[in-house]
Amino acid sequence: MDIRVFKTFIAVAENKHFGKAATNLYITQAAVSARIKQLEEFYATQLIIREKNNLRLTPSGESLLAHAYLMVSQLEQSKLSISIANQQKIAFNIAATPNVWDAFFSYRIHEAIEIFENVALGTEISVLDAIQRKLDDRTLDVGLLMDPIKDDGFSNELIGHFDLSLVGSRANFDKEVEDYILVDWGITFHKEHALHHKVIPSFKTSTAMIALEVMLSKGGFAYLPTEFITEQLNSKTLFEIDAPVQIKRPIFMVYKKSNNNKELINQFKRLLLTIQ
Template identity: 75%
Template sequence: MDLRVYKTFLAVAEYKHFGRAAETLYITQAAVSARIKQLEEFYATQLLIREKNNLRLTPAGEALLAHAHLLVSQMEQSKLSVSIADQQKLSFNIAATPNVWDAFFSSRIHEALELFDTLVLGTEISVREAIQRKLDERTLDVGLLTDPIKDDDFVNELIGHFDLSLVGNRSEFSASVDDYILVDWGITFQKEHALHHKVLPSFKTSTAMIALELILSKGGFAYLPTSLIDDFINDKSLFLIESPLQIKRPIYMVFRKNSSHELLVNEFRKLFARIQ
């Protein structure tokens, strides 16, 4: 089966519209219809339910969705691997959750890039579940997380910490404020937060930079990396708020046991130890 057929199916599933899928893929709507028909004939079942102004996946279509994602992802990965091998360069892929990227890795990526002259370094920001899945599929070499992955197939190494501070655009904070922004700083933080705070968030995000921009433009409160807000505290743009929470968060370097890139993993371990 042509991989383009699966890419078309994924586009239709995402946009719920043949026309928008066609625009995204730079093909005609008729071509989209033909590819979906080809896929349905191959599996001998209906994958999409087409109604007026409504398009949704059948149970069979939902079942195929994960397999289609995996097929396309593995094919793209194979193309990248072959291309890199052709250039005689190694590929090493790191993913961090949005909070770890903002608080830790974004300021250290230059050191990582300088680690090897012949290394193709791939970086991405992703949610914890996706990082674990990609590590398991071996399409990712290292994940940077605030909470370890509790699985015997993975190694979790504590490589550092970062501090959080509760800050706001004004100095008075209470459970009744209506502009509190809840930033996702991991599972442990969520438990502590629920225990110590009764404030209802007006906005939730996994990205510290989004929370910071909202506070500076519209006001509010949030837990943000101390290193990110020091300058704003100094110039009185933000105020530190006394907090009952544990504000030192760990960072774990997570990778699969028996990694094919064990030597590179060791080099990155040394790198993180050096740039604390």
Template identity: 35%
Template sequence: MDTELLKTFLEVEKTRHFGKAAENLYLTQSAVSSRVRQLESQLSAPLFTRYRNNIQLTPAGERLRTHAEAILAAWDRARLDVALDRNQNVQISIGATPNVWDILLQERINQIFSDNPGIAVRAESVSPEVVARRLLNRTLDLAILFDPPKADELGYCELATVELVMVTRAAIQEDSVPWLSGWVMVDWGTRFGIELSRHLSGLPSPVLHTNSARVALDFLLNNGGCAYLPLTMVQTPMSEGDLYQVNDVPVIKRHIYCSWHEECDRLESLQALMAQLNSQVAIDNGQIGLSVT
């Protein structure tokens, strides 16, 4: 199997446009079309339905997408494993949702690397929708996220608790409704959405919807509005008078979890990394212990 054919297939699937896929791959449009036809010929099945300005996957294409992602991820991992130098004995693939990178991992990835010279770390930003599939097909060793996937083959444990507080750019006036100045919706996982609907059902349509806390914070500081952000992230701008906490709305707590495949051949290294992360979180946040489920 030519992996370039699979890469081209996935790029067309992502862009839903042969011309845009060609631009992204630095190919001609005819070359992209030729690769797709070659792949369809090898599989004896059409992969796309082609209408003007509307390219969709066929049922066969839908089934191939999962396999193509797994094959390419496994191939990348194989190349990296083979390329490990003599000072490294294992490669660990860590995936986390964008918000978890923002509030937990971005500041700790350097410490992980420096404390584990024998480990080569592959760090990825992944969407919650693909986490379970990546763990099950072994193209991801460790996932760190808000809502752990539920599958018999996957284990998980709680790593940290995050307090989300509503903050606003302007000083809060009596009887004011801060979200009328611009509601910024930050995606903190499924449970957050449920809690938000239960406590604040009258929120307007957001002026910005993002899965990055850093993007939301920058937007608030430059454009105003209000959003739920981690207390640890907004303490400094609040102390400097740049943000104000909205006190008459509930604080929402979210738990961050680690998840892994129970039969992962790197399980011992994963356990060491999780213990290290837990220790760092405990030092930073005054928490102790790793509650394993």
């Protein structure tokens, strides 16, 4: 049944006049009569009593009026909901571990915002276990990690590297220093670090930003991303130390193979590969 038929029935019931209903609906009076007749034939009952200068609803018409209001209201609400849904942006959520954020993604987030201007982009900093869990339950689309997720359900794509430099608030460094800060740069880093350094850390942290703040306020030494401390090296606030090993850390873009946002994932991958 055409919803316009119910709108016409409501207009007749409210105005108690076919002519006024026709005027309000911008249709002819004949069209109003035809629609009411269509309703009465559909329900096989009289809905309106037409008397000279007196139009009133039958008991069946009174019963139908409440349903007519509800149907018209629900239709308008559904149109509004669909309109809002059409205007909503597709969500695309990215997470990085603290050090990947500091060393890599914080310098590239502006490009990501520009390329995803028609997408509701969400970003967060989290630990590897939480990122894996959220990728698994699809509340995240992409994780940026230094170590891949070893699970057949995930894709791990190498999209870049960053260099780590041993830097300090003083130019001289040896294993006797008492203000070494150990930053967590992942499993591979810990293995390489244990082979080449016997220094005992006085402070441990999972983020380069915290290590830098401690070094600038209290002094000390740490492995930090070279790109992250360029300004401090140039101003001689920090000094680069000759390290026994040159450390380069990988960045993996990790996502569920079953993720439905494959096109956005590919766009994000192309972006990261472009702005190395």
